[in-house]
Amino acid sequence: MSVTAPQGFEAAGVVAGLKSTGKPDLAVVVNRGPLKVGAAVFTSNRAKANPIIWSQQAIQDGVVEAIVLNSGGANCFTGSFGFQTTHQTAEKAAELLGVSAGDIQVCSTGLIGVGDETFRANVLSGTEKAIAALGSDGGADASLAIMTTDSRPKRVVLERDGWVIGGMAKGAGMLAPGLATMLVVITTDVVLTPQQADEHLRRATRTSFDRLDSDGCMSTNDQVTLLASGASGITPDADAFGDALAAVCLDLAEQLQSDAEGASHDISIQVVHAASEEDAVEVGRSVARNNLFKAAIFGNDPNWGRVLAAIGTTDAAFDPYDVDVWMNGVRVCTQGGPDRPREEVDLTPRATDLVIDLRVGEAEATILTNDLTHDYVHENSAYAS
């Protein structure tokens, strides 16, 4: 169900001819209201795709009628022709739905530099096809149509007393902060103002998608969009809704992590007793981006020396000679020296827990990442993506 689980939404996913495999590659999600509230967060990469440039402008009034998403081409660095393609996509959807083009969000994903006339024609005809196929049970189809190298669709539904949040995501590589390279659509039938939607979404993504750093590479096309229809008529307690939205985002982030390209370990890096949350994130991120550590985990080697070498490159407040490191429950390093024998650490499970105790404060943060594997190199070298 995903995005069509809450009341007030219709969706579709169709074959537009963008993927050479002939698989579904274009999705539309429409908000039937009564509210048409939208909020989004975008990649912080300065190299932004045309759909990002369009959508950032279009969402400023907090009104979103529909969102068009395509896989099979990022429409990024495709010049003014590419921007016109995005614009025409919004106009096509608006015309067919009888709304304003400025209330249409557009998202694209795929290879950078792809966006020629054939691409445009397929996106436009696909948009028409998808809008004709819209249905209140179209969420599953939509989640299939946004997949790129994903091995499976990512969906979530969370039901509360009288209201629902649904979501879908795509993303399997180029997962890094500033959104963790992904397209995400989250829908809900609660009553929200645009400002509330924006605040809730920023808070929820900050501790979920922003903490997923699979390979340190930031995409040009990331967008996480929240749509609220108000169709349940319910205005939930702000904390209750915020918690539910955060849970939905974290669930989708973990689905992205567990499907990351070529990965054989899902690594949770928990940094505790930091002086600040910012420090904890910086320390966790330095480990998540250390190729030597990531390769060691692939080899089931509890190489804590590489953890200390990574965190020593940060500016965070701690003494490298007063740090404890735990791997899968075994304290392998204490106060900057060896502790339990590394043979006691079993790294064969996919789920890998690294705990770094900085012993200076009370703040903490968890960064999600993956190991560096032969398959990662293969998938990112054997063909363009």
Added chain:
Amino acid sequence: MSVTAPQGFEAAGVVAGLKSTGKPDLAVVVNRGPLKVGAAVFTSNRAKANPIIWSQQAIQDGVVEAIVLNSGGANCFTGSFGFQTTHQTAEKAAELLGVSAGDIQVCSTGLIGVGDETFRANVLSGTEKAIAALGSDGGADASLAIMTTDSRPKRVVLERDGWVIGGMAKGAGMLAPGLATMLVVITTDVVLTPQQADEHLRRATRTSFDRLDSDGCMSTNDQVTLLASGASGITPDADAFGDALAAVCLDLAEQLQSDAEGASHDISIQVVHAASEEDAVEVGRSVARNNLFKAAIFGNDPNWGRVLAAIGTTDAAFDPYDVDVWMNGVRVCTQGGPDRPREEVDLTPRATDLVIDLRVGEAEATILTNDLTHDYVHENSAYAS
């Protein structure tokens, strides 16, 4: 010859029993003077090995009589016992050479966390053995004894009118700025003051070792040391000596790059028309650390989209939509859009030239890196290092 090419130096490399392979693993280089000038630059990693902590203090007076280097164990995060090992190594060498322990530099390389009683005993007896074997033709042996995963020794000799610079280096992985994980000893017979030696060394490393970023990982044990004996009696022109030292450093840096673990391409990232040299370095570094770009090069894929996605994460002054990208002489991207077909780019040679034209200023910088390969993952996952 390497470090024994200039007048006034003796060296040796011996088997101390630190490497399980039984290969040479301990080197000593002695300055016989008349000057005993030394300068060094150290890793900027806050996680510093015991020899770094010792050597940083010991070199502050600018006097160095000798340097003891071992492979087969980094003596890093080995507690106060490890620091005492370094101290005892300096004292042992000083006693045998009849000098002060504070004028002995110590360098170690190998696995972090290794530095037990056996390690100490082997280092001390190896130091004795090496000092007994010192000779004015010992440079080659010394360069062999500092190798870790290096496939070949790195040596250089540069002769000028009446004076000479010699050097040796080790390093094949964990190559990143703040010295590019390495041990380097450079010797010269010119007349220098400690302050001149320090200034020349900092200038030369800034545009050579500091610009080598093979895998983004910074070591805990890096040290580049310059020793001057004054034995030629010549005080060369400052610019002439500075240029020669820079050439020696760049030569060794390129030897390190071409022997980087598992690499199949040596990538030169030249950033031109930047607003400042700092910007050029930041932009080049962002590409050198982008796993997706590095994997693409391994796959001979001229994926310029990944270049733009990487540089878009920096704060450097440029417009992502007004950038040109050249690969091996072919302009594949102009003003942020596709230019020549990617099929025109031949990436089969090991030497790979990437030029990024930011079109905003006059500054430039070149960063040296390598591709991300199956062999890199294998070498860094199959066994601890």
